[in-house]
Amino acid sequence: MTNTISDVGDAAGILAIGTNTTEAHPVIGFEIKKAVRKGTKLIVANPREIELVRHADVWLRHRPGTDVTLLMGLCRVIVDEGLADASFIAERTENFDSFKESLQNFDLDSVAQTTGVPRKKIDEAARLYATNAPAAIFYAMGIAQHSHGTDNVIAVANLAMLTGNIGQPGSGVNPLRGQNNVQGACDVGALPNVYPGYQAVTSEAIQKKFEAAWDCSLSAKPGLTTTEIIDAAHRGQIKAVYIMGENPVLSEPQARHAEEALRKLEFLLVQDIFLTETARLAHLVLPGVTFAEKDGTFTNTERRVQRVRKAIEPPGDARPDWWITCQIGRKMGDRGFTFTSPPRIMEEIARLTPSYGGITYRRLEKGGLQWPCPTTEHPGTPILHTEKFTRGKGQFVPLEYKPSAESPNNQYPLLLTTGRSLFQYHTGTMSRKVKGLNVFLGEELVEINPRDASALGIADSDVVKVISRRGEVTAKAKVTAVSPAGVVYMTFHFAESPTNQLTNPAIDPIAKVPEFKVCAVRIEKKDTRLD
Amino acid sequence: METIKLTINGVEVKVNRGTTVLEAAQAANIYIPTLCADPDLEPYGSCRLCVVEIEKIRGLPTACTTPATNGMVVHTETPAVNEVRRTSVDLLIANHPMDCLTCRQNQQCELQQVTAHLGITERRFPRTDQAFPVDTSNPFFDLDRNYCILCAKCVRTCDEITGINAIDLAFRGYSARVATFGDKPLIESTCKSCGECMVRCPVAALTPKETRRPIHEVKTTCPYCGVGCQMYLGIKDGQVITVRGDRDNEVNGGHLCVKGRFGIAEFVHHPERLTNPQIRKNGKLAETTWDRALDEAAARLGQYAPNEVAVIASAKCTNEENYVLQKLGRAVLGTQNIDHCARL
Amino acid sequence: MTFAEIQSRAKAEWAALEHGDKPRILIGSATCGRAAGAKAVLEATNAALAQHNLEANITEVGCIGPCYAEPLMDIIKPGRPRICYSQVTPEIVPWLIEDYIINDNPHSDLALGTIGDGSLDGIPRLFDLPMLKPQVRIALRNCGTIDPEEINQYIARDGYRGLVRALSMTPEEVIEEIKKSGLRGRGGAGFPTGMKWEFCRKSPGTVKYIICNADEGDPGAFMDRSLLEGDPHAVLEGMLISAYAIGATEGYIYIRAEYPLAIDRLKIALRQMTEYELLGDNILGSGLNFHLKIKEGAGAFVCGEETALMASIEGKRGMPRSRPPFPAQSGLWGKPTNINNVETWANVSAIMLRGTAWYASYGSDKNKGTKTFALAGKINRTGLIEVPLGISLKEIVYDIGDGIPDGKRFKAVQTGGPSGGCLPASQLERPVDYESLTEAGSIMGSGGMVVIDEDTCIVDVARYFLAFTQSESCGKCVPCRLGTKQMLNILENICQGKGKVEDIDLLLKVSQQIKAGSLCALGGTAPNPVLTTIRYFQDEYEAHIKEKRCPALVCPELISYYILADKCQGCGICLRACPTEAITGGKRMVHVIDQSKCNKCSTCLNVCPDRFGAVVKVSGEEIKVPKKPVPITVSKPDTYTQR
The missing domain is CATH 3.10.20.600 (Ubiquitin-like (UB roll))
Known part of the structure; x- marks a missing residue:
């Protein structure tokens, strides 16, 4: 997030696109609804009638995968009606003219046609966003998980820059990070192309810095992403994988392929708190501990580094994950793993990561710190880009509409989109152990519009097969108008109905994010008598 | 912001304009009993315990709903005020179970506190209690309307704080009660089970099913989504038994969702937790010692060239853990094949 | 069409009607009239006219007041005074048509009075009758006279001229005029209307609302219903004047859904106003924009309280909230709002038409009109x-x-x-x-x-009202919700003979605390029926408590029925009628009531032939009667004498 959770209430307008905030980020959902209650205008762009729609001033029910068109349409209205922030554009951005030029490709009637959103609503939403300043944009995986996810993110940035909604309380571009420490894992370099603090592996200076710090030699070539690792394993190129606290057998797209790949490995080390679907395939399983049994830090979606504190002893012989990794490092003869506690590790992170430079456990005792926090005197940075962008001027990028990699056809007439439920978390490793949460949602439900359901002779709670080009999954149907006709929806929390065996591994060429939000499926009522 | 001065019980108090008389008194450490006021909720004025006398204002206004104004002179403990307060509490306790010793809220009950404050030691009215069945349908907390004093904090929380509106007041007069749409059990309502209502209930009308109380608490960060709510884990006998939102932080200001509030102890203490290293022998996983497990790990990982090995870190682990793992991958295994499920 | 044109057309129509050559028949068809059978009278009238091939102008008018005499039917024959007939039944209608309209016999025996110019021998002038003579009809000026569904009739009688006059003044002058009239809120609290308007006018904000409170909820009250049914435009004109004075652009009429006829007439009135550009944008070309909506209430008594009423309009549960902020500062949807009662608005239109001096000439010093x-x-x-x-x-x-x-x-x-x-x-x-x-x-x-x-028990009256407020309390604040429940329990105990001597003090004490502690006026005034009855009828309370006696012979637990041995003729009527089989007897036997089986239904008393008068109802005393049926004796044994 460019901004903080606590300034949600400062927004006069909010555009929530590709985020089912009340399910996936419930406490931010509270804040958005609270703001609306106090007069903030809310625009919700979502194909599904999510809870926020009830609180929205305008609901844009666009077709899955048409976000770029929708956002460019909004920009078009804003430019056409003279609602753009000319001084912000002049002072803080560049390349506006060619962007403006590119808007000519987004004739509003065809925008309405592509997105399925009536033109009147597009006009209304654009005016609402542009005239209620400051306005904040919230988005989540509904923007990112597309084969053109990077374009979606750029489109969001274009819209914010166009109206000068950057760098002040209540404005900003606010991606909501899905998991508790996805931000932190990225920050400290758990990515194939960057070292901690997003320092590029391709930079010679950076490489030298880390080689010196770690007393080793490093590769200057970016590595493989998870999805690519799986593919490489499937091909037999990758032979050994060390997995800490992840469950790709359920979380990867085309999950059956992922499972096959992991089975082919010569050595799979899985470190986890439960014997997950992935751990079951491992050659070596190491028992890690939960957040309650160790010290450390998580970095939340607003870049706030916060303490995790050990509250109880681990069960049996389970050990903190940092300790396990360090022990392996030491066994392998490296002297860089002599850390005696997490604060010592943070000292090294701070030394090598400019944005974490001022973060110490002592400071965190008083509360979280938002990076960039380069020095121990620096108070942290609640709002990014207040005076300039990281690259200096904000760059407008002209865009064009790219359809999703897969579209419904005769054989696979429905469009499957996926998301999260409030009552479960990711692949369910933790949340499904909680009986009460399973009372609310204990099995996969395929959300299907009554129109499609009646055409297929499917009634609520019927068992159905959802079939894509990559596999088939069985689950109960939930007949509801929450999903529009032609679109079905599933979560990916349940191993019994592994939704990601259906999803499309087509990835965004830059962000390498798979297209979880759009794939083509067909649904068949399962004849339970035969089973 | 404009500062105004008022006098409460002879003490001059300076507050910002927009402050209520109740907040001004609290700022000056002057106790005014109340059962329906909550710092997170809009003034409501139903319990009538915070009535005060204000010079030049007719009647007995409620401190929680009356904005403080410059020069206001407030008296919080006059005979008239105390008589109204006493009557309200008398009426409440006549309509409230008297099983305090075995009540889930014993010693945390705000009705107990105000009764003690007013020095009430005997009942003045005959009992008027109704017998409601207890709604135990929610897996995490119970709704026992027999204890309800109708402060509506739960209803207001579900509207003002969470925007879910699963409950509201229904029926009128003495029959008024907290109800879901259609007066169905909570589990059949739109309740998202965040428990924000339960936290604010001043009596035992909304209480967690987990009735043990912790010996000490540890502040930490919620392990679920990326919001990073700050919470206190309540510990007893080496176990996490409660979770409480931390009010004093900018991230969640005390709020939690169903997973954070109710979804922790059970997975942390789940019998299926991995408690020993396991190594695959003859196709099956078997327990082993740490020494042998770590030797195995080091030996096997060390066999591969950088382009044959990969490391998958975790969005659920700490920064420190991710750091050491990526360092292991890069510095020891020599690979840049490092990722985690950020994209999934 | 300008308003002047509308007006002259309306007046011409009215004159044609009044001086036409066809007889006119007015039938009081408000809810009260309909309940008494006005619809059947209307049908009978149509039938009678058809039978005689007569033509007449029939108008369904509102209530002119004497509900006890309904159904009311007025007949105006050309050149004759208007005669108001009372208790008209479908059977009477043909006589009136034949005897009066055809044969010119005015049936003075059936007439209640004449109205307007002219007189007829043997028929008093209606407004000289004792019932009507002390009355002054300002709010009700048109009720019973005009067709409430016909805006032209209202306009013909100078309707909307008050608005025209107001529009010629500045809003401040209009407010000043209302202030000078001395008009006070007719909803009950009596707050000066002009001052209320002034607060709202002076409240900052561009969006303001006015609301007509037509949530008439008191048991036995039907003023607002009759007014809206009889002359809706008088109220609506008042609202328009207020909208102009305050600067409101939107208004609501909050009316209980149990008033379907009033709602229908309001809907018709709003449609007609819109047609005449008396509603909408640029009303009468003055630049005044005003839109009115009808909001039907679901019958909660508390929604008559203004803050609860606004909550109800907003779609929330109808519950009062604390003031400040007052509605004039922050009312409906947080905007400055002015709420007045139906009758207040009807007075406003009259005041603007006829001036403050005229209005203030009625009433007393601080209580004008x-x-x-x-x-x-x-x-x-x-x-x-x-x-x-x-x-x-x-x-x-x-x-x-x-x-x-x-x-x-x-x-x-x-x-x-x-x-x-x-x-x-x-x-x-x-x-x-x-x-x-x-x-x-x-x-x-x-x-x-x-x-x-005297046949009404005052404690029972107090109990009735407490039962009402208790069940109509919104339940929000403690004193009202639980205090009225305690009071009701005490009153029920007293009525059942379970009262304690200290109960009267307890009632007084709780009453005082409920009044002092309640959030809104419902709780703040709920103890009044109890306080006044204790104040004026304490002896009756004490009779219930100390003597277990209900002096009015009402409270079932405190009364007993006995069959007097010296009067019972053994006829068996009471025995057969008793629903609980509490009476035993036999032919020529003195009947006896088994007190343990008696449910105090009074049937025996009602059926015992007057000429016997054998059943008595008593309270606080025991009558000596035989324990079992005994043969009727001719001479009266002393032991069985009356009381």
């Missing part, structure tokens, strides 16, 4: 009345209402509904004004006036 009352209960002439403020209760009860039926003794008059009190005979000289009634422990209220006679 008139007030409508729904006169009901144990009184001979029930009905809707409008009297100048300051008139005495006695004039209302005895002159207008003609006293108590069946020669019974007057006991009390209840004003102000559940928020008011019961005033005894000693208070009858009291002038009816806001301060005087408050001083006596009651309130003016919105206009309910229920007369109570």
Whole structure:
């Protein structure tokens, strides 16, 4: 997030696109609804009638995968009606003219046609966003998980820059990070192309810095992403994988392929708190501990580094994950793993990561710190880009509409989109152990519009097969108008109905994010008598 | 912001304009009993315990709903005020179970506190209690309307704080009660089970099913989504038994969702937790010692060239853990094949 | 069409109607008239006219007031005065048509009075009748005279001229005019209307609302319903004037859904106003924009409280909230809002038409103008009345209402509904004004006036009102929700003979705390019926408590029925009628009531032939009667004498 959770209430307008905030980020959902209650205008762009729609001033029910068109349409209205922030554009951005030029490709009637959103609503939403300043944009995986996810993110940035909604309380571009420490894992370099603090592996200076710090030699070539690792394993190129606290057998797209790949490995080390679907395939399983049994830090979606504190002893012989990794490092003869506690590790992170430079456990005792926090005197940075962008001027990028990699056809007439439920978390490793949460949602439900359901002779709670080009999954149907006709929806929390065996591994060429939000499926009522 | 001065019980108090008389008194450490006021909720004025006398204002206004104004002179403990307060509490306790010793809220009950404050030691009215069945349908907390004093904090929380509106007041007069749409059990309502209502209930009308109380608490960060709510884990006998939102932080200001509030102890203490290293022998996983497990790990990982090995870190682990793992991958295994499920 | 054109057309139409050559028939068809059978009268009239091939103009008008005499039918023959016939039944209608319209016999025996110019021998002038003579009809000026579904008739009688006059003034001048008139809120509290408007006008904000409170909820009150059914435009014109004065662009009429006829007539009125550009944008070319919506309430008494009413319009549960902020500062949807009652608006339009001096000439010093009352209960002439403020209760009860039926003794008059009190005979000289009634422990209220006679138990009356407020309390604040419940329990105990000596003190004490501690006026006034009845009828409470006696012979647990041995003829009527088989007897046997089986239904008393008079109802005493049926003896044994 460019901004903080606590300034949600400062927004006069909010555009929530590709985020089912009340399910996936419930406490931010509270804040958005609270703001609306106090007069903030809310625009919700979502194909599904999510809870926020009830609180929205305008609901844009666009077709899955048409976000770029929708956002460019909004920009078009804003430019056409003279609602753009000319001084912000002049002072803080560049390349506006060619962007403006590119808007000519987004004739509003065809925008309405592509997105399925009536033109009147597009006009209304654009005016609402542009005239209620400051306005904040919230988005989540509904923007990112597309084969053109990077374009979606750029489109969001274009819209914010166009109206000068950057760098002040209540404005900003606010991606909501899905998991508790996805931000932190990225920050400290758990990515194939960057070292901690997003320092590029391709930079010679950076490489030298880390080689010196770690007393080793490093590769200057970016590595493989998870999805690519799986593919490489499937091909037999990758032979050994060390997995800490992840469950790709359920979380990867085309999950059956992922499972096959992991089975082919010569050595799979899985470190986890439960014997997950992935751990079951491992050659070596190491028992890690939960957040309650160790010290450390998580970095939340607003870049706030916060303490995790050990509250109880681990069960049996389970050990903190940092300790396990360090022990392996030491066994392998490296002297860089002599850390005696997490604060010592943070000292090294701070030394090598400019944005974490001022973060110490002592400071965190008083509360979280938002990076960039380069020095121990620096108070942290609640709002990014207040005076300039990281690259200096904000760059407008002209865009064009790219359809999703897969579209419904005769054989696979429905469009499957996926998301999260409030009552479960990711692949369910933790949340499904909680009986009460399973009372609310204990099995996969395929959300299907009554129109499609009646055409297929499917009634609520019927068992159905959802079939894509990559596999088939069985689950109960939930007949509801929450999903529009032609679109079905599933979560990916349940191993019994592994939704990601259906999803499309087509990835965004830059962000390498798979297209979880759009794939083509067909649904068949399962004849339970035969089973 | 404009500062105004008022006098409460002879003490001059300076507050910002927009402050209520109740907040001004609290700022000056002057106790005014109340059962329906909550710092997170809009003034409501139903319990009538915070009535005060204000010079030049007719009647007995409620401190929680009356904005403080410059020069206001407030008296919080006059005979008239105390008589109204006493009557309200008398009426409440006549309509409230008297099983305090075995009540889930014993010693945390705000009705107990105000009764003690007013020095009430005997009942003045005959009992008027109704017998409601207890709604135990929610897996995490119970709704026992027999204890309800109708402060509506739960209803207001579900509207003002969470925007879910699963409950509201229904029926009128003495029959008024907290109800879901259609007066169905909570589990059949739109309740998202965040428990924000339960936290604010001043009596035992909304209480967690987990009735043990912790010996000490540890502040930490919620392990679920990326919001990073700050919470206190309540510990007893080496176990996490409660979770409480931390009010004093900018991230969640005390709020939690169903997973954070109710979804922790059970997975942390789940019998299926991995408690020993396991190594695959003859196709099956078997327990082993740490020494042998770590030797195995080091030996096997060390066999591969950088382009044959990969490391998958975790969005659920700490920064420190991710750091050491990526360092292991890069510095020891020599690979840049490092990722985690950020994209999934 | 300009308003002047509309007006002259309307006046011409009206004149044609009044001076036309066809007879006119007006049928009182408000809810009260319909309940009495006005629809059947209408059908009979049409049938009779058809039978005689006669043509007449029939108008369904509102209520002119004497509900006790309904159905009412007025006949105006060309060149003859308007005659009002009372208690008209479908059987009478053909006579009236034949005898009067065809044969010119005015049937003075059936006539209540004449109205307007001219007179007829043997028929008094209606407004000279004792019921109507003390009345002054301002709010009700058109009720019973015009067709409430015909805007032209309202306009013909100078309707909307008050608006035209207001539009020629500045808003401030209009407010000043209302202030000078001395008009006070007719909803019951009596707050000066002009001042209320001024607060709202001066509140900052561009969006303001006005609301007509038509949530008439007091038991026995029907003033607002009759007014809206009889002359909706009088109210709507008042709202327009107020909208102009305050600067409001939107308004609501909050009316209970149990008033379907009033709602229909309002809907018709709004449609007609829109057609005449009296509603919408740029009203009468003045630049005034005003839009009105009808919001139907679901019948919660508390929604008559203004903050609860606004919550209800907003779609929330109808619950009052604390003031400040007052609606004039922050009302409907947080915008400055002015709420007035139906009757207040009808006065506004009259004041703007005829001026403050005229208006202020009615009433007393601080209580200008008139007030409508729904006169009901144990009184001979029930009905809707409008009297100048300051008139005495006695004039209302005895002159207008003609006293108590069946020669019974007057006991009390209840004003102000559940928020008011019961005033005894000693208070009858009291002038009816806001301060005087408050001083006596009651309130003016919105206009309910229920007369109570000696056969009514005053403790039971108090219990009734507490049961009402208790079940109509919104339940929000503790004193009202639980305090009224405690009071009700105590009153029920007293009525059941379970009262304790200390109960009266406890009632007084709780009453005082409920009044002091409640959030809104519902709780703040709920104890009034109890307080006034204790104040004026403490002996009756004490009889219930100490002697276990209900002097009015009402409270079932405190009364007993006995069959007097010296009067019983052994006829067996009571035995056969008794629903609980509590009576035993036999041919020529003195019948006996088994007190343990008696449910106090009074059937035996009602069926015992008057000439025997063998059944008596007593309270607080035991009558010696045989324990088992005994043969009837000719001579009366001393032991079985009456009391």
